[in-house]
Amino acid sequence: MKKAQIKFMMLIAGLLATSMAAAEYGLNLRKGVTEFSEAAYGMHMFTLWICIVIGVVVFGAMIVSIFAHRKSKGAQAEQFTHSTKAEVIWTIIPILILVVIAIPATRALITMENPTDDAGKRMQFDLTIKVTGYQWKWKYDYMEEGISFLSTLAKDSNLARQKGSGIDPATVENYLLDVDNPLVIPANTNIRFLLTADDVIHAWWVPDFGWKRDAIPGFINEAWTNVKTPGTYRGQCAELCGKDHGFMPIVVEVLSQEDYAAWLAEQKGTQAVEAEMVDKEWTQAELMAQGEEVYNTQCATCHQADGTGMEPAFPALAGSELVNGDPAAQIDLVLNGKPGTAMQAFGNLLSESDIAAAITYTRNSFGNTAADAVQPATVKSMKQ
Numbered sequence: 089m090k091k092a093q094i095k096f097m098m099l100i101a102g103l104l105a106t107s108m109a110a111a112e113y114g115l116n117l118r119k120g121v122t123e124f125s126e127a128a129y130g131m132h133m134f135t136l137w138i139c140i141v142i143g144v145v146v147f148g149a150m151i152v153s154i155f156a157h158r159k160s161k162g163a164q165a166e167q168f169t170h171s172t173k174a175e176v177i178w179t180i181i182p183i184l185i186l187v188v189i190a191i192p193a194t195r196a197l198i199t200m201e202n203p204t205d206d207a208g209k210r211m212q213f214d215l216t217i218k219v220t221g222y223q224w225k226w227k228y229d230y231m232e233e234g235i236s237f238l239s240t241l242a243k244d245s246n247l248a249r250q251k252g253s254g255i256d257p258a259t260v261e262n263y264l265l266d267v268d269n270p271l272v273i274p275a276n277t278n279i280r281f282l283l284t285a286d287d288v289i290h291a292w293w294v295p296d297f298g299w300k301r302d303a304i305p306g307f308i309n310e311a312w313t314n315v316k317t318p319g320t321y322r323g324q325c326a327e328l329c330g331k332d333h334g335f336m337p338i339v340v341e342v343l344s345q346e347d348y349a350a351w352l353a354e355q356k357g358t359q360a361v362e363a364e365m366v367d368k369e370w371t372q373a374e375l376m377a378q379g380e381e382v383y384n385t386q387c388a389t390c391h392q393a394d395g396t397g398m399e400p401a402f403p404a405l406a407g408s409e410l411v412n413g414d415p416a417a418q419i420d421l422v423l424n425g426k427p428g429t430a431m432q433a434f435g436n437l438l439s440e441s442d443i444a445a446a447i448t449y450t451r452n453s454f455g456n457t458a459a460d461a462v463q464p465a466t467v468k469s470m471k472q
Contacts, residue, residue: 275344276314290325387450412451
């Protein structure tokens with residue numbers, strides 16, 4: 089076998105191996121689970137095949153010309169400056185191709201931006217969810233149901249990402265793609281999303297839904313979806329929003345109508361219990377236990393798990409005059425934040441019980457000696 093033939097066969101084998109690897113790693117777009125994602129996937133495949141056909145025709149013509157009209161066969165080049173007919177053809181054909189691509193693409197964009205029903209009227213939505221981006225978490229408000237909650241990076245991922253934690257990220261399932269409280273929505277339901285932000289620009293993106301929307305402070309962007317298949321779908325903030333941008337995942341659990349109704353009833357019951365707990369007199373042990381969990385979820389990212397902080401942006405809580413001083417000053421800081429710094433206001437993010445517990449924990453941990461207990465009722469009175 090000639091060396092040229094061996095090299096050719098090795099080249100073919102390499103290309104086959106590359107194609108198999110590409111198939112294994114799924115380099116194509118995912119089809120998704122909504123009308124938008126399926127439309128985008130269909131347009132992608134349609135355009136891809138048009139490009140393939142064009143490539144075959146163009147490169148085929150080049151290859152035929154190279155071999156059939158080479159100099160060794162006595163071919164002589166035509167002597168002309170231009171061809172009006174050829175210029176008209178290669179102008180009209182691309183225009184027709186672009187029109188063929190533009191029609192379904194425009195139809196999909198109109199459906200996405202101005203949803204209508206079969207009668208051509210504005211689509212009626214069964215559920216409206218307000219999505220608010222914070223550094224670095226999401227808040228979900230179910231507008232018709234009166235429930236809301238924060239969604240933050242899951243505890244195991246948050247610990248594994250921290251330097252010196254001793255936890256191998258490879259051992260954490262869905263590392264940096266899991267949260268403590270996922271967004272829960274029903275399947276086969278028209279859902280409207282109202283997206284905004286409290287601090288900087290974020291972007292809410294779940295690839296399987298087929299769209300992405302910026303969450304901008306002072307503005308409200310609108311999007312909608314109807315997920316056909318129950319399951320868990322993951323995404324991320326798609327805007328560079330700060331140092332912890334990569335730790336702001338999105339998890340959406342799509343349930344059947346029956347399971348969603350059960351979840352909703354459970355959430356309403358839980359929030360009713362939390363409202364009653366505000367007026368309860370908590371023991372220091374109860375506050376410390378809940379406060380440790382709240383601190384590790386909401387505060388440790390900036391102030392560190394041991395309270396040492398990261399100066400100068402995030403001051404240490406260990407030995408802090410504020411933390412060891414008048415509790416009212418610390419409550420005010422947590423409720424309202426501090427303008428011009430990275431300390432955000434938690435008054436509208438956490439419940440009175442969570443704020444009281446977190447403050448009590450910091451005042452009695454990291455070597456601090458305040459030795460007191462901040463009650464949720466005190467936090468409630470200062471919020472008002």
